[in-house]
Amino acid sequence: MRAVGPSFGERAAKALADASLQRAIGDLKGGFVAARARAVADFPAFEEMREAGRAIKDHTLANLDFYLERYAAEVERHGGHVHWASDAEEACRIVREICARAGARTVTKGKSMVSEEIGLNAALEADGIEVVETDAGEYIVQLAGEAPSHIVMPTVHKTADEIADLFLDRHRAHGFEARARDAAELIGQVRAVLRGKYFAADVGITGANFLVAENGAGVIVTNEGNGDLTSGLARVHIVTAGIEKVVPTLDDASLLLRLLTRSALGMEATSYTTYSIGPRRDGDIEGPEEYHVVLVDNGRSDMLAGPYRPMLRCIRCAACLNHCPVYLAVGGHAYDAVYPGPMGAVLMPMIGGHEKAEELPHACTLNGRCEQVCPVKIPLPDLLRRLRHDQWEAGFIRGTARWGIAAWSWLATRPALYHRLARVVAAAGGYLGRSRGRFRYLPLASGWTEGRDMPAPQGTTFQAAWAKRRERR
Amino acid sequence: MTEGAKAADGEAAPVRVGLLVTCLVDLFRPNVGFAAVKLLEDAGCTVEVPAGQVCCGQPAFNGGDAAAARRIAKQVIRTFAGFDYVVGPSGSCLAMLRNDYPALLADELGWAARAQDLAARSHELMSFLVDVRGVHLRDAAYRGAVTYHDSCAGLRGLGIKAQPRQLLAEVDGLELRELQDAETCCGFGGTFCVKYPDISVRMVSDKIGNIDMTGAGTVLGGDLGCLLNIAGRLRRLGKTTRVFHAAEVLAGMADGPGIGEPEKA
Numbered sequence: 190m191r192a193v194g195p196s197f198g199e200r201a202a203k204a205l206a207d208a209s210l211q212r213a214i215g216d217l218k219g220g221f222v223a224a225r226a227r228a229v230a231d232f233p234a235f236e237e238m239r240e241a242g243r244a245i246k247d248h249t250l251a252n253l254d255f256y257l258e259r260y261a262a263e264v265e266r267h268g269g270h271v272h273w274a275s276d277a278e279e280a281c282r283i284v285r286e287i288c289a290r291a292g293a294r295t296v297t298k299g300k301s302m303v304s305e306e307i308g309l310n311a312a313l314e315a316d317g318i319e320v321v322e323t324d325a326g327e328y329i330v331q332l333a334g335e336a337p338s339h340i341v342m343p344t345v346h347k348t349a350d351e352i353a354d355l356f357l358d359r360h361r362a363h364g365f366e367a368r369a370r371d372a373a374e375l376i377g378q379v380r381a382v383l384r385g386k387y388f389a390a391d392v393g394i395t396g397a398n399f400l401v402a403e404n405g406a407g408v409i410v411t412n413e414g415n416g417d418l419t420s421g422l423a424r425v426h427i428v429t430a431g432i433e434k435v436v437p438t439l440d441d442a443s444l445l446l447r448l449l450t451r452s453a454l455g456m457e458a459t460s461y462t463t464y465s466i467g468p469r470r471d472g473d474i475e476g477p478e479e480y481h482v483v484l485v486d487n488g489r490s491d492m493l494a495g496p497y498r499p500m501l502r503c504i505r506c507a508a509c510l511n512h513c514p515v516y517l518a519v520g521g522h523a524y525d526a527v528y529p530g531p532m533g534a535v536l537m538p539m540i541g542g543h544e545k546a547e548e549l550p551h552a553c554t555l556n557g558r559c560e561q562v563c564p565v566k567i568p569l570p571d572l573l574r575r576l577r578h579d580q581w582e583a584g585f586i587r588g589t590a591r592w593g594i595a596a597w598s599w600l601a602t603r604p605a606l607y608h609r610l611a612r613v614v615a616a617a618g619g620y621l622g623r624s625r626g627r628f629r630y631l632p633l634a635s636g637w638t639e640g641r642d643m644p645a646p647q648g649t650t651f652q653a654a655w656a657k658r659r660e661r662r
Numbered sequence: 663m664t665e666g667a668k669a670a671d672g673e674a675a676p677v678r679v680g681l682l683v684t685c686l687v688d689l690f691r692p693n694v695g696f697a698a699v700k701l702l703e704d705a706g707c708t709v710e711v712p713a714g715q716v717c718c719g720q721p722a723f724n725g726g727d728a729a730a731a732r733r734i735a736k737q738v739i740r741t742f743a744g745f746d747y748v749v750g751p752s753g754s755c756l757a758m759l760r761n762d763y764p765a766l767l768a769d770e771l772g773w774a775a776r777a778q779d780l781a782a783r784s785h786e787l788m789s790f791l792v793d794v795r796g797v798h799l800r801d802a803a804y805r806g807a808v809t810y811h812d813s814c815a816g817l818r819g820l821g822i823k824a825q826p827r828q829l830l831a832e833v834d835g836l837e838l839r840e841l842q843d844a845e846t847c848c849g850f851g852g853t854f855c856v857k858y859p860d861i862s863v864r865m866v867s868d869k870i871g872n873i874d875m876t877g878a879g880t881v882l883g884g885d886l887g888c889l890l891n892i893a894g895r896l897r898r899l900g901k902t903t904r905v906f907h908a909a910e911v912l913a914g915m916a917d918g919p920g921i922g923e924p925e926k927a
Contacts, residue, residue, distance in 0.1 A: 197858075198857070198858055198860070201858060201860055201861050202860045205860050205861070205864055514846055514847045514849070514865050515858075515861055515865075518861050518865060519861060551857060551858075552858065552861075553851070553854070554814070554847045554849065554851025554852075554854045554862075554865075555724060555814075555815075555851060555852070555854075556814035556815075556818075556846075556847035556851065557814055557815070557818040557819065558814070558818070558845070558846070558847070560818075561818055574723070574724060577724070577725065577726035578726055578727075578728040580726055581725075581726030581727050581728070582728075586725070586726045590725065590726075590853070590857070593853075594721055594722055594725040594726070594727050594730070594853075595727065595730070597717070597721050597722070598719075598721070598727060598730035598731075598733070598734060600716070601685075601716040601717040601719065601722075601734050601737075602716075602733055602734060602737055604713060604714045604715065604716050604737075605713075607716045608713065608716075611685075611688060611689050614689065615689055615690075623924065623925045624924055624925070625924050626897075626919060626922050626923040626924035626925065627893075627894070627897045627922045629898075634856065636855070636856030636857065636859045637855065637856050637859070637894070639859050639863070640859055640860075640862075640863030640895065640898065641863065641866070641891065641894030641895045641897075641898050642893075642894045642895075642897040642898045642922060643890070643894055644690065644890050644893050644894055644897070644921045644922035645922070646689055646690045646691070647690065647691060647692055647693060649692060650688050650689060650692060651683050651687055651688040651692035651695035651696070651711075652683065652688055652711070652713060654692050654695075654696070655695070655711050656713075
C-alpha cells in the first residue's frame, strides 16, 4: 500500500519517545514563539504589513513571467548569467557544469533550502567536490550526516550536549582535543574550521531570500555573516533560488524583510542583510569573477497555474512550524521531508509528487494556528484540506479511512435510518457505560482508547428525547 | 432568566431558531442540546429541531470526500430553510456552515446563493446569545473555579473568544481561571485523534498539564469533540477534574454527572 519505510505515525511515535529530541524542541516553544509575539506586539502595523506582503506576493505571482524576465535582464546587464532549471536534476546539472568549468575542488555554501530540495550536496560530492556548509546549523547537520529538521534552525532537534559530543568526535582533526563547554566555544570551533574553507573555496553557493527585479539583486539574511564570506571570497558565486523568490522592487523586498525577520526569529532585523548584484566590476576591491543564478522551477509553474498558487507566497520564515502543535510534538525529521511542518505538508506533494508525501496533508488537526501567524496569509489549512480532496479523487485515500468516511456520509444523508441506529447505539452505550461513565476499551476504536477513555453516552439521543418532550407538551 | 428578548430589538414577534444539534451532542450528550434550547428560549427564541439533520459534513470535508460534503451541505441547507437563525452548540460545526459551505458550493448554480444565505443566518450558540441577542444571564450559578478551553474552529474560524467569557462572568459563584497556551489545539482534530493517537495524546496531555496548573476543578468548552478528548484523557489519568460543555453551566444544567462521569457519584 505504501512505499517501503516507516510511516509518519511510526516516525512520530519514535520522536515522541526520544527524550533528548523532546528537550531540544521544547526550547522552540518557549523561545521563538514568545519572541515573535513580542516583536509583533512592538510593531503595531504588523497586521497591515501582512496584508501588504500578501498583496506584493500575489501581484508578483500574477505577473511572474514579467518580473522574472526583468530580473534576468538586470542580472545580465550587470555581467551575471541566469540559468533556468525546470527540475531538480537540471538544476544540479547546471551547478555541476559551472563548478566543472571553474575546476572547483572546494565549494562553500550558505544556507539554502532550495539546494536541499534539489539534492545539490550529494550531486556535487558525486563529482568529487568537497562541499562545506557555512551556516553553523547546516554545518552541524552536515557533520552529523543528517538533514535539517527545520527550515530556519536546521539543528533545532539537537541539544547543545549532543553537538558538543559530535564536535569532540569530529573536530580532533582540526586540533580541538577538549569538549566544548558552552555555545560560545562550539561556535568558536565552527569559525576556526570554516575560516580556512572560505579562502580555499573555488565556488560559493548561496540561496536567496528575495530576488529584486528592478536591479537584479539577490538578497540573503544571516546572523553569522557566513553568507557574505561565501558569496564574496570564492572566484565564482552561484545563487540558487526558486522562481517564486522574485519581487518587483527594493521597497517590496524591504517590506517582506520586516515581516520575515519578525516572523522567523522575533527580531526587527537580522545581523546581516546582504545584497549581491553580478560579478566584481573594474575597480571593486572584492567580489567574485563570475556570478550565476540558477532559477529553479521544480513544480512551481504547476502550482502557479492551479489552486495551490497561494503557497508560492511563502517566504520560508518557519512561523508555521514554530506554531504547529504537531511539529512541536514530533520535530521535523518525523516528516521525512525537505520542508517539514505545515508549509512542507503543502509543498512536498507539489514538488515531489503526492506519492512521496502521501501522509503529510493528514498530519494536521486543521487548528489554523499556522494561517494565523503566516506573514503572507497563506491559507494553509484550506490548502491541506484541498490536498486531501485531490488524494481522495485520485484514489490515494484507501482502506478504513475511505470506507469509514463513505459509510458515515451515506448514513448522514439518510436521517431516518441514522436516527434509528443512533438511538440503539446511545442506548447500548449508555447502558453499558453508565456505572463507570466511560469505556476503557471499545472495539474498532483502539486509536482513541489507547491513551484515552471514551466518555459514555447519556443513554438516549437528543432527537429521541426531544420527540418525547414534544409529545408531552 | 435572561433579558435577551428585550435586548435584541424590542420586537414582539418571536425569533424562529432551528437548532443544529450536532451529531456528537445528539449521540453523547443530549443535555447540551437541552441546555441550548433553554438558553435560546430564555433569549426569546422559538426553538425547533428539524429531524432531517444528522451531521454538518466535516468528516467527509476534512477527510477528503468533497463530493459527499457537498451532498451533506445541500441536505443541511434544505433542512434549515425558512428559519430566522440556525444555532448550534459547536464552533466547529457552525464554522463549517458559515465559512465552508459557501466555498464548497461556490460553483454550483442555484446553491451558491443558498449556501451564503444559510451562512448569514448561522451562529454558534454563545456568540449568538451575546452578539445577536444581547443576552445577559440573571440567575445562573455554578460553584467553583473553572477554566475554559477555546476550541480552534470557533476561535479562529468564527472569532469566538470574548462571548463565552462574557457569559461565564455573569454566572454567580463561578471563577474563571485562564489557561496557559489557551489557543493551542487540544489534539482532537476530528479523525486526527484516531489516525495519529500518539501525537493526539501528547497534545491533550499538554493541555491537561495546563488545566492542572490553573487549579480549577472544572474545565469548560464550546465543542463536544474537544471535551470528549479532554475528558477521556483526564479519566484515563485518573484525574477528577470535571468536564462540561459551557452551555450546560450557563443554563444551570450542570447538576448531573459531567462528561465521562458515572451516573451516581
